[in-house]
Amino acid sequence: MSSGLTIVYTGKGKGKTTAALGLALRATGYDKKICMIQFIKGSWHYGEMDSTKKLEPGFEMVAVGKGFVGIIDDKSPKEDHEKVAKEAIRISNEKIQSGKYDIVILDEINYAVNLDLISVADVLKLIKSKSDGLDLVLTGNYAKDEVIEIADLVTEMKEIKHPFQKGIKAKKGIDF
Ligand code: ATP
Ligand code: MG
Numbered sequence: 142m143s144s145g146l147t148i149v150y151t152g153k154g155k156g157k158t159t160a161a162l163g164l165a166l167r168a169t170g171y172d173k174k175i176c177m178i179q180f181i182k183g184s185w186h187y188g189e190m191d192s193t194k195k196l197e198p199g200f201e202m203v204a205v206g207k208g209f210v211g212i213i214d215d216k217s218p219k220e221d222h223e224k225v226a227k228e229a230i231r232i233s234n235e236k237i238q239s240g241k242y243d244i245v246i247l248d249e250i251n252y253a254v255n256l257d258l259i260s261v262a263d264v265l266k267l268i269k270s271k272s273d274g275l276d277l278v279l280t281g282n283y284a285k286d287e288v289i290e291i292a293d294l295v296t297e298m299k300e301i302k303h304p305f306q307k308g309i310k311a312k313k314g315i316d317f
Contacts, residue, residue, distance in 0.1 A: 145274050146294055147293050149288060152297035158189075158249070158280050161246045161280050165177065165246060169199055175245075176203065176236045176241075176244070177189075177200070177203070178247055179203065179248045179249065180225070180250045181229075181252055184206070187317050188317065201242075229247075229250075234267060237267060237275065237277070240272065242275065243275065250281055251279060251280065251281030251284045251285070255283040261287055264279070265291065268288070269291075
């Protein structure tokens with residue numbers, strides 16, 4: 142029995158959520174049970190919302206923002222974003238404590254902290270409460286020092302180039 146890791150994908154470059162999904166896909170090959178919770182996805186549709194359905198029941202996706210469609214675009218007030226982030230924390234806690242999963246992914250949680258929607262203390266509490274065997278993945282740029290400190294694996298995505306710089310828009314299947 143190996144003990145679980147706390148894994149952080151942060152940095153400006155593209156690939157943080159993709160890395161978490163890649164890790165999950167690998168683990169699915171060993172019939173690991175995975176839950177991914179999306180913290181601040183808003184009303185966009187992402188391919189992984191459907192691909193994970195194909196991997197059910199092993200891969201469960203919880204798009205918290207989805208229940209709040211209409212209020213979580215950029216123009217909506219901060220309280221609405223806060224509501225989503227706080228609900229995501231509540232669900233994350235439930236999933237982490239359930240003992241049902243081998244891997245829990247908290248997608249974009251670092252942004253939620255950076256935007257002051259939740260506190261870093263909320264995140265540290267989740268990390269500290271996890272059972273020994275659980276692998277916990279946190280994504281999003283601006284990971285706080287305290288989170289980096291407590292994590293076992295931290296990768297910073299470094300942007301060298303991004304098509305966005307050339308004015309190329311987000312691409313289906315690559316970006317969403
Ligand atoms: P991905 O989901 O593609 O792995 P990510 O998780 O690293 O990206 P996020 O900060 O969550 O990046 O942003 C999500 C969206 O923003 C994606 O469509 C992604 O392509 C785009 N994006 C990521 N990094 C950059 C960047 N440096 N410049 C412009 N757009 C970016
Ligand atoms: Mg992301």
